Amino acid sequence: MPDSGTSTLFDDLREAVTAPDLTQAEALQLCRSGTLLRAMMLVIVVLGVGLMFDARSLTTWLGELSSAAAVAVPATLLWVLMACGARHLIAKTAPMVQVAAASALGAVAALALWWPMASVGMAPAHSTHAIAPALTGALLAALIFQSERWRQRARLPAAAAARLADLQTRIRPHFLFNTLNTAITLVQLDPKRAEEVLEDLSDLFRAALGALDQDTTVGAEIELSRRYLAIEQLRFGRRLDVEWDLDPHAAAAKLPPLALQPLIENAVRHGIEPADKGGTIEIRTRRRRDRVLISVTNTVARGPSKPGHGIGIASVRERLRLMHDLDADFRSGLTEDGRYRVSIGLPC
Known part of the structure; x- marks a missing residue:
C-alpha cells in the first residue's frame, strides 16, 4: 500500500x-x-x-x-x-x-x-x-x-509545478542513508541519542510529506531546522558551527511549509561538506515594523564543491511568490566578505 x-x-x-x-x-x-x-x-x-x-x-x-x-x-x-x-x-x-x-x-x-x-x-x-x-x-x-x-x-498549474519540484528537494537519499547509518552506529554506543536522531528524522519526513496547503510560521520552521541541524551535527561534529540570531517577534510571520530547511540544507551541502575544516552557518531573523527579515548565511569552501541544480532555492522562491505575491522579497548571492547569503523579506 x-x-x-x-x-x-x-x-x-x-x-x-x-x-x-x-x-x-x-x-x-x-x-x-x-x-x-x-x-x-x-x-x-x-x-x-x-x-x-x-x-x-x-x-x-x-x-x-x-x-x-x-x-x-x-x-x-x-x-x-x-x-x-x-x-x-x-x-x-x-x-x-x-x-x-x-x-x-x-x-x-x-x-x-x-x-x-x-x-x-x-x-x-x-x-x-x-x-x-x-x-x-x-x-x-x-x-x-x-x-x-x-x-x-x-x-x-505553476503552484502544482512548484510543489512537484519541492517534492524532489525534500527527500534526499544521501541524507536519509547518512542519518540511518549514524543512528545504527549510536544504537550500541548511545541508545538514547540514537532514539533522538530517529525522532528528529521522523519529524522531518512528516513535515516533508505533510499537507502543503497548510501555512506554517517562522517559529515552526526554525524548530524544524534545529532538528535537521542536530542530525547533521552528529555527522560533521566540530566542522559544523551554527550561529542562531533570532528575534522572537518574527516567529509568527507566515511561511510556506518547509521553506527554511532546504535553504539550510543547501548551506550544509555546498558550504560545510566540501570544506576540509568545515564552516559556519548563521540563521538570523528580524522584525522591522510590518516586515520580517530572514537570512541564512554560510561560509564558502575554497575548493570545488558539488554543483547544484538550484531546485531547492527556485522552489522556495516560487512558493513564497505564490503565498505573498509582490510582498515577498527573495535574494541570494555572495556577500562582500565572501560568504553566501539567502535573504527573505515577508509581511507580518
Missing part, C-alpha cells in the same frame, strides 16, 4: 490542478500591494487608450489623461481598500454576485472622488454627468476583479 503521507501530497496536487472554480474572494488576495499595483496600471492603460479616440494632439491627450487620473488613481485605491475590507462578506456569495458587488463598490469609489471635484468645477471634461464616472468605475472594478480571478486560475 502507498504511504498515506505521499498519497495526501499527490491528492493535494491533483486538487490544485483540477480545481473547478474560484468562488472565494479571499483567494483573490485583494489586500496585497501586488493587487493595488496591477489595478492602478490597468486603470491608467484603459483610460489612456479610451482618451486616444477623441484627443486631437499628444498634448491634449496628456492633459486629459492627467485630469482623468486625478480621479481614477485615488478612486482605485479607495476601491481596493473597500474590497479588501468587505472580502469576508463578498466571499460568502456566488461568483456572479461577487462581480456585481465589486462593480458596485467601483461605482461608489468613482463617485466619491468625482463628486467633490465636480462641485468645484474640476471634474474631467468627459464626465459632466454622474452616470459617466459611475459606469466607468463599475466596469473597471469588474475588469480588475475578474482579471485577478483569471490570474489566480493561471497560477494553479
Whole structure:
C-alpha cells in the first residue's frame, strides 16, 4: 500500500490542478500591494487608450489623461481598500454576485472622488454627468476583479509545478542513508541519542510529506531546522558551527511549509561538506515594523564543491511568490566578505 503521507501530497496536487472554480474572494488576495499595483496600471492603460479616440494632439491627450487620473488613481485605491475590507462578506456569495458587488463598490469609489471635484468645477471634461464616472468605475472594478480571478486560475498549474519540484528537494537519499547509518552506529554506543536522531528524522519526513496547503510560521520552521541541524551535527561534529540570531517577534510571520530547511540544507551541502575544516552557518531573523527579515548565511569552501541544480532555492522562491505575491522579497548571492547569503523579506 502507498504511504498515506505521499498519497495526501499527490491528492493535494491533483486538487490544485483540477480545481473547478474560484468562488472565494479571499483567494483573490485583494489586500496585497501586488493587487493595488496591477489595478492602478490597468486603470491608467484603459483610460489612456479610451482618451486616444477623441484627443486631437499628444498634448491634449496628456492633459486629459492627467485630469482623468486625478480621479481614477485615488478612486482605485479607495476601491481596493473597500474590497479588501468587505472580502469576508463578498466571499460568502456566488461568483456572479461577487462581480456585481465589486462593480458596485467601483461605482461608489468613482463617485466619491468625482463628486467633490465636480462641485468645484474640476471634474474631467468627459464626465459632466454622474452616470459617466459611475459606469466607468463599475466596469473597471469588474475588469480588475475578474482579471485577478483569471490570474489566480493561471497560477494553479505553476503552484502544482512548484510543489512537484519541492517534492524532489525534500527527500534526499544521501541524507536519509547518512542519518540511518549514524543512528545504527549510536544504537550500541548511545541508545538514547540514537532514539533522538530517529525522532528528529521522523519529524522531518512528516513535515516533508505533510499537507502543503497548510501555512506554517517562522517559529515552526526554525524548530524544524534545529532538528535537521542536530542530525547533521552528529555527522560533521566540530566542522559544523551554527550561529542562531533570532528575534522572537518574527516567529509568527507566515511561511510556506518547509521553506527554511532546504535553504539550510543547501548551506550544509555546498558550504560545510566540501570544506576540509568545515564552516559556519548563521540563521538570523528580524522584525522591522510590518516586515520580517530572514537570512541564512554560510561560509564558502575554497575548493570545488558539488554543483547544484538550484531546485531547492527556485522552489522556495516560487512558493513564497505564490503565498505573498509582490510582498515577498527573495535574494541570494555572495556577500562582500565572501560568504553566501539567502535573504527573505515577508509581511507580518
